[in-house]
Amino acid sequence: xxxxxxxxxxxxxxxxxxxxxxxxxxxxxxxxxxxxxxxxxxxxxxxxxxxxxxxxxxxxxxxxxxxxxxxx
Numbered sequence: 001x002x003x004x005x006x007x008x009x010x011x012x013x014x015x016x017x018x019x020x021x022x023x024x025x026x027x028x029x030x031x032x033x034x035x036x037x038x039x040x041x042x043x044x045x046x047x048x049x050x051x052x053x054x055x056x057x058x059x060x061x062x063x064x065x066x067x068x069x070x071x072x
Contacts, residue, residue, distance in 0.1 A: 010068040012056050014049040020058065023065040034062060 010023060021031035035042060038061045042054050050058065064070055 008068050009071040010059075010065065011071050012052055012059065014052060015055055016048050017045070017050075020050070020055075023068070024062070025066060038062075 015023070017028055017031055021028045024031060024034075026034070035058065038058070041061065042050070042057050045054070059070060
């Protein structure tokens with residue numbers, strides 16, 4: 001029996017804090033804590049969503065979530 005090494009991809013697009021937390025499989029509270037040291041680089045969220053540029057910075061700072069590969 002062989003195990004698949006298939007990796008999922010995640011698109012760099014607008015995400016809410018809840019969607020980002022779900023990708024990283026953590027709570028929103030933990031996601032906020034992880035983002036706090038990087039807020040100067042990320043910038044202020046406009047409304048409910050982080051922009052595509054901000055999500056790219058988040059992925060750069062925190063690394064890609066779990067078993068995901070980045071798709072631009």
